[in-house]
Amino acid sequence: MTGFVMQPDSPPSVRTPTRATTEPLWVRVVLIGVAFAFFAVFLLIPLAAVFIEALKKGWDTYANSISTPDSISAIKLTLVVAAISVPLNLVFGVAAAWSVAKFEFRGKQFLISLIDLPFSVSPVISGLIYVLIFGAQSRFGQALRELDIRVLFAVPGIVLATIFVTFPFVARELIPLMQAQGNDEEEAAVMLGAGGFTTFFRVTLPNIKWGLMYGIILCNARAMGEFGAVSVVSGHIRGLTNTIPLHVEILYNEYNFVPAFAVASLLAILALLTLCVKSFIEWRRGDLEA
Amino acid sequence: MKFTQVLTGVLASATLSVSAAADTTLLNVSYDPTRELYQEYNAAFIKYWKGKTNETLVINQSHAGSGKQARAVIDGQDADVVTLALAYDINALAEKKILPEDWQKRLPQNSSPYTSTIVFLVRKGNPKQIKDWNDLAKPGVGIVTPNPKTSGGARWNYLAAWAYALAQPGGNDAKAREFVGQIFKNVKVLDSGARGSTTSFVERGIGDVLLAWENEAFLAIKELGPDKFDIVTPSLSILAEPPVTVVDKVVDKRGTRKVSEAYLEYLYSPEGQEIAAKHYYRPRDEKIAAKYAGQFGKVNLITIDGVFGGWNKAQKEHFSDGGIFDQLYDNRK
Numbered sequence: 001m002t003g004f005v006m007q008p009d010s011p012p013s014v015r016t017p018t019r020a021t022t023e024p025l026w027v028r029v030v031l032i033g034v035a036f037a038f039f040a041v042f043l044l045i046p047l048a049a050v051f052i053e054a055l056k057k058g059w060d061t062y063a064n065s066i067s068t069p070d071s072i073s074a075i076k077l078t079l080v081v082a083a084i085s086v087p088l089n090l091v092f093g094v095a096a097a098w099s100v101a102k103f104e105f106r107g108k109q110f111l112i113s114l115i116d117l118p119f120s121v122s123p124v125i126s127g128l129i130y131v132l133i134f135g136a137q138s139r140f141g142q143a144l145r146e147l148d149i150r151v152l153f154a155v156p157g158i159v160l161a162t163i164f165v166t167f168p169f170v171a172r173e174l175i176p177l178m179q180a181q182g183n184d185e186e187e188a189a190v191m192l193g194a195g196g197f198t199t200f201f202r203v204t205l206p207n208i209k210w211g212l213m214y215g216i217i218l219c220n221a222r223a224m225g226e227f228g229a230v231s232v233v234s235g236h237i238r239g240l241t242n243t244i245p246l247h248v249e250i251l252y253n254e255y256n257f258v259p260a261f262a263v264a265s266l267l268a269i270l271a272l273l274t275l276c277v278k279s280f281i282e283w284r285r286g287d288l289e290a
Numbered sequence: 291m292k293f294t295q296v297l298t299g300v301l302a303s304a305t306l307s308v309s310a311a312a313d314t315t316l317l318n319v320s321y322d323p324t325r326e327l328y329q330e331y332n333a334a335f336i337k338y339w340k341g342k343t344n345e346t347l348v349i350n351q352s353h354a355g356s357g358k359q360a361r362a363v364i365d366g367q368d369a370d371v372v373t374l375a376l377a378y379d380i381n382a383l384a385e386k387k388i389l390p391e392d393w394q395k396r397l398p399q400n401s402s403p404y405t406s407t408i409v410f411l412v413r414k415g416n417p418k419q420i421k422d423w424n425d426l427a428k429p430g431v432g433i434v435t436p437n438p439k440t441s442g443g444a445r446w447n448y449l450a451a452w453a454y455a456l457a458q459p460g461g462n463d464a465k466a467r468e469f470v471g472q473i474f475k476n477v478k479v480l481d482s483g484a485r486g487s488t489t490s491f492v493e494r495g496i497g498d499v500l501l502a503w504e505n506e507a508f509l510a511i512k513e514l515g516p517d518k519f520d521i522v523t524p525s526l527s528i529l530a531e532p533p534v535t536v537v538d539k540v541v542d543k544r545g546t547r548k549v550s551e552a553y554l555e556y557l558y559s560p561e562g563q564e565i566a567a568k569h570y571y572r573p574r575d576e577k578i579a580a581k582y583a584g585q586f587g588k589v590n591l592i593t594i595d596g597v598f599g600g601w602n603k604a605q606k607e608h609f610s611d612g613g614i615f616d617q618l619y620d621n622r623k
Binding site: 131134135136137141145150152153235236237238239240250252253254255 | 317322325326350351352353354362364365366367368386485486489509510513514
């Protein structure tokens, strides 16, 4: 609003705000300059470097390095892991957020802390937890081995670790949103005779639609990009249990710098796409709220 | 509804692509610097095995630090064969009853089909004039080596330095301890694995000298250009015997003992030896060794059994928690 406050009788040429409402020019220049320099050094240059390195030897090499059997299997595995863990976390996240935001019960704070746990634990530890549970040295792991069920160093372990690491994204996004919206609309629906499911799908869900999408996108980005936890449980078998981030590390360690950056550029493209969709969602959300 | 269909579709295609490929699969769990070696060797063995038995093989590879890999097999990684950096890591598997105690006697020459040693990789022209182990202890020399606690190669580095100090006139354990302590004062970065150290030295440009596996040093020069680095072979170094063995518990369960044993035995054949030599491992076969003699520097090689009384003893004295390495490293400041 401050932008519109103008003295009624001032001539139109005096448009610069007064000293009282703004910082001196040099402060503004320095602040904005620092922000941009920081942005360029820490985000733009590395991002550009990934693509420059990836395309250093031309499109053909780029296409070839992405389409080797090992790369394709890494891409496939990453998609499979995301396709399993994101929907599950969508269900878990909505359920958790719904119970936390709409109901009062004992141990609610504890539940919220539990939801946050994966954020506060280092991903490496998240992976090690599963090694301890499912490893051949644990009794449970041994029992599974007898039944010929492979969890660790196989796809199920990678999925479990990914679910653990990405669990908070949907719930954390929804809880504040649902709390802010309150229970009024749901109460009205119930009073008018709607059942639990109808209330959820016709009242609650439309209200949280954009927040939910936002959470899913963040969750998906992390599920595809997770390195630490997955590295611990994967076993690094090329062509079988390497996800894209692990495959990038392997290529880099084998002095295959161009292919490493080519595969890494896929993750960078994913990040850029995520950013676009995220901006779109924020824009729609802003529109609806305005 | 639609979504579940998509999901099952994706899952089905993923499982199919994993299982449909071959008659038999083998998993070779190996350490860091053998990637290129086994890439070529696997292709050769698959061809040989197809010709001999008409069975189609797929050989999967897993690479990481030697100690980390042993840990993974203990935790249930289904390795048919392990090809690790040192006997100690396979002894750890024997301790957990995953394979028998006498595993090292099952194949010739301590179950090590190829050997290697520790050399120095220096920057082109050797600006710091590093010729031998004693040059590493001089002030102002920046050393890059992996961490002996996690890396097999680094333990060989450490013990080679120790053995050098012992071999000097008037050398004894106290002097060796001081000498190795001085070397570790000059260490700039301790990476967790051999390949990580190479990257620190070569790509990130840290330090004046990299203590490396001979094959790793040759590979770095081959991949990144002979105009950037030189290899310095010290007067004395250690005979590194990276051992191989089948993992009994896994092969008996999966029914892959025969092919796994053949896979390791073929490493001793002229073709296997030739591939090892091509990837800068010192071959055991005398004919092949003579053929590649010009490739390797002359060096007086001591053995771990001769100087340190075997791996279990060396490990306990030097690298266990609170052992000599820990004491030296804590006191270096």
